[in-house]
Amino acid sequence: MFSPQGPTLRELAVQALSSVDRGYDLLAPKFDQTPFRTPDRFLDAVGDALRPLGPFDAGLDVCCGTGAGARPLRPLCRRITGVDFSAGMLAEARDRAGDAEPAPHWVRADVRALPFTGAFDLAVSFGAFGHFLPAERPGLFAQVHRCLRPGGLFAFPVAAPPPVGSALYWALAGFDAGMRVRNAVWRPPFVMYYRTFPLPAVAKDLARTGFDVTTLPLEEFGRRDDGSPRCRLVLARRA
Numbered sequence: 138m139f140s141p142q143g144p145t146l147r148e149l150a151v152q153a154l155s156s157v158d159r160g161y162d163l164l165a166p167k168f169d170q171t172p173f174r175t176p177d178r179f180l181d182a183v184g185d186a187l188r189p190l191g192p193f194d195a196g197l198d199v200c201c202g203t204g205a206g207a208r209p210l211r212p213l214c215r216r217i218t219g220v221d222f223s224a225g226m227l228a229e230a231r232d233r234a235g236d237a238e239p240a241p242h243w244v245r246a247d248v249r250a251l252p253f254t255g256a257f258d259l260a261v262s263f264g265a266f267g268h269f270l271p272a273e274r275p276g277l278f279a280q281v282h283r284c285l286r287p288g289g290l291f292a293f294p295v296a297a298p299p300p301v302g303s304a305l306y307w308a309l310a311g312f313d314a315g316m317r318v319r320n321a322v323w324r325p326p327f328v329m330y331y332r333t334f335p336l337p338a339v340a341k342d343l344a345r346t347g348f349d350v351t352t353l354p355l356e357e358f359g360r361r362d363d364g365s366p367r368c369r370l371v372l373a374r375r376a
């Protein structure tokens with residue numbers, strides 16, 4: 138899973154014993170060599186699915202990390218903003234963005250209190266929802282809703298849960314159980330769970346926030362045995 142350029146086990150352990158923002162500050166220089174950075178294949182699939190719905194004026198990447206979301210946003214938006222609360226991740230994002238146009242505007246903020254109102258036509262987010270407890274979800278969605286202009290779109294991919302009893306099912310369940318133990322005995326907490334973002338509950342919270350919710354299958358990732366897509370793009374439009 139980790140390349141030789143990635144973090145050592147010790148570095149990962151120190152990160153996991155920190156708060157979320159401090160943990161990402163520590164991981165930032167090596168983050169792109171970890172499996173936690175959203176792979177280009179996902180980013181491109183989302184970009185392709187959004188293209189017919191654009192172009193957009195201003196795009197926001199929520200929890201932008203080292204800037205992965207700029208890849209799909211660049212061809213779609215005239216202006217791009219990435220927001221994250223880790224100064225270390227934002228520094229890497231700035232370094233890695235190079236000269237590509239449009240140059241993103243990087244903003245340090247906790248996305249549970251976003252400093253924008255009616256500023257964006259499109260918001261995306263990749264690989265970050267595990268950092269929010271289910272009880273925080275409505276508040277987070279309300280923040281994104283407020284950042285969007287009327288008619289604006291909040292889009293993010295959601296993978297189908299692995300089949301019960303599969304190796305991945307047990308791996309994710311084991312990770313979440315380990316995190317619960319860690320958070321019961323250690324401060325500060327590091328909130329990161331894989332199984333706290335089920336699509337039906339997420340869609341309900343989005344609808345309650347005032348979004349019209351649809352989903353698109355991302356066919357690149359195939360279908361499960363029951364015919365349902367392995368990965369969907371959630372499209373939540375500010376009514």
Ligand SMILES: C[S@@+](CC[C@H](N)C(=O)[O-])C[C@H]1O[C@@H](n2cnc3c(N)ncnc32)[C@H](O)[C@@H]1O
Nearest residue numbers: 161174175200202205221222223247248263264
């Ligand atoms: C797994 S990384 C994903 C980064 C990037 N979106 C990607 O796909 O590669 C999660 C990111 O969420 C950020 N994050 C977590 N909770 C946050 C919060 N409450 N406010 C702002 N950023 C947050 C972390 O700092 C980290 O950069």
